[in-house]
Amino acid sequence: MPRTMPSSISNRKVAKSAPPVKPAAFRSALLGWYDAHARVLPWRARGGKTADPYHVWLSEVMLQQTTVQAVIPYFGKFVDKWPRVQNLAAAQDDEVMHAWAGLGYYARARNLLKCARVVAETHSGVFPDTVDTLKSLPGIGDYTAAAVAAIAFNRVETVIDGNVDRVVSRWFAIETPLPDSKPEIRAQAKTLFEHKGSDRPGDFAQAMMDLGATICIPQNPRCDLCPVSKGCQGRAKGIAAELPRRKPKAAQPRRAGYVYWIENERGEILFETRPGRGLLGGMVGLPTSDWVGWPAGQRKWPEIDHKGGHISAMKIADDNSMKSDLKIRHTFTHFDLELRGVLAKVKTRSFKITDDQFWVPATEITALGLPTVFRKFTRLMDGT
Ligand code: SF4
Structure with a gap:
């Protein structure tokens, strides 16, 4: 007589998992997609050129807590008015605060100016090219240092912004809520960003950001168009749109x-x-x-x-x-x-x-x- 499964088990949704995909295959699929679909942004270098560190730093500071669309006109205004970091360093405080008005989070503008002055005075107007030295500059934390080092100096760094948090949480099906999941996200992201023999680190960082911004979007990820859908555990388990999970926020005072x-x-x-x-x-x-x-x-x-x-x-x-x-x-x-x-x-x-x-x-x-x-x-x- 055939044995029957208890109904409590037979009705349960069985979580599937995707066949494993190696980091090298992930990188190559993503970079191929990036070559065809990279967003055109005013601070990005095109045609195989390396981005200007001043532009990368300025855009990264502006992009903290602010959308790309809101930043684009401000970025244009700043580089027209102050084409080099030395020009910005020589600006009056109130001129810079005035140009920043409307972008919000004004401590960023004050640190921007402080940082420009340190780069101009202490580093002869040349941005340092390592994470540790970048982090010694005013207003530059772990994320901005890694982004500038990777994008402007092609250094192998793990660059994790909100978009990358989302892609990694979904691809690896990390169900621990943010912010507790940060160490796990970083460890998994590292396997992709710092894979042995990684080439094009700057492009890879920007490709991950673009994937999160245009395909692996917060609501309804566009998995059918995703270059790395093969191997995505979140998609295979049917939980991609729910990730990353977040701890409920306390009400704002x-x-x-x-x-x-x-x-x-x-x-x-x-x-x-x-x-x-x-x-x-x-x-x-x-x-x-x-x-x-x-x-x-x-x-x-x-x-x-x-x-x-x-x-x-x-x-x-x-x-x-x-x-x-x-x-x-x-x-x-x-x-x-x-x-x-x-x-x-x-x-x-x-x-x-x-x-x-x-x-x-x-x-x-x-x-x-x-x-x-x-x-x-x-x-x-x-x-x-
Ligand atoms: S398959 Fe879907 S959930 Fe997975 S990384 Fe791509 S867009 Fe995101």
């Missing part, structure tokens, strides 16, 4: 504050240069109160002193013309912010401003290069 739109008798608006250090350091913005914690679940608007923040010398709160029905929300890396607008008309003669504050005609606000959080509010006010 919230902060709240006032933003002041102060107009004088000439129709000019008050702006200020923010302190050099801290969030949005050195950027031009509207004056604000302090940004105070606003506990999750609390509906009531918190108590906020109008005399805090960078407007301490003013007595806006006492001005009868203030209104507070306009608001904007903005998400920073570590918190969500809601700013409520306070509008006031003042007379310059009796209204004291600080050394960092200045009046700007309404028609010239767009030329200020404001960070996005302030641009959101000026758009509410003047529709630009």
Whole structure:
């Protein structure tokens, strides 16, 4: 009599696995695909040329937390204005912050300038070509150092950005959630990036990034078009789209504050240069109160002193013309912010401003290069 399988086992989906593919075959399939389908990007060298280290470094810093499409116009603006790292090193801080405005994460711009100055002064304007020396420069961490070393100097390095995290997690079917899976992803990625006898390390790194950006995309990976689908364990197990798994994120903390739109008798608006250090350091913005914690679940608007923040010398709160029905929300890396607008008309003669504050005609606000959080509010006010 034939033995029957218990139903609990017979109904279970049996995980398949793909036949193994050697790293050399993976590399060759991916590089062949890259030769035909590489994205054309302004910082990339074409036709067998080596990329300019300045361009690679600049693009990698800009691409941190920012999309390729958003970076392209900024990259063009920077290399037009400062064609070499020495030109950037000689730029004024506020010129660079102004050119960076809108790209966000402004600490990157401050480190960019610091790094350019170290390269110009300490390395005679020549970028170092090893990971260790690159990592000694301001604002260059493990990822950027590996990317510059591989792409600009053709060094064999394991370069892992978000796209590569995804490709490797899927190809090796790594089910441990991020960030705990990082060491496993790195170890597996190394077998591909640093395979013995690896050639074209710069192209391989960029090919992995392009695969993640165009084929192995976050939702609905396009496995039918994938040059390395043979051997992909995530695809074979039917779990590719679920990978990489992530630990649930804790809710972002919230902060709240006032933003002041102060107009004088000439129709000019008050702006200020923010302190050099801290969030949005050195950027031009509207004056604000302090940004105070606003506990999750609390509906009531918190108590906020109008005399805090960078407007301490003013007595806006006492001005009868203030209104507070306009608001904007903005998400920073570590918190969500809601700013409520306070509008006031003042007379310059009796209204004291600080050394960092200045009046700007309404028609010239767009030329200020404001960070996005302030641009959101000026758009509410003047529709630009
Ligand atoms: S087969 Fe699919 S899941 Fe696997 S690497 Fe290619 S696109 Fe990604």
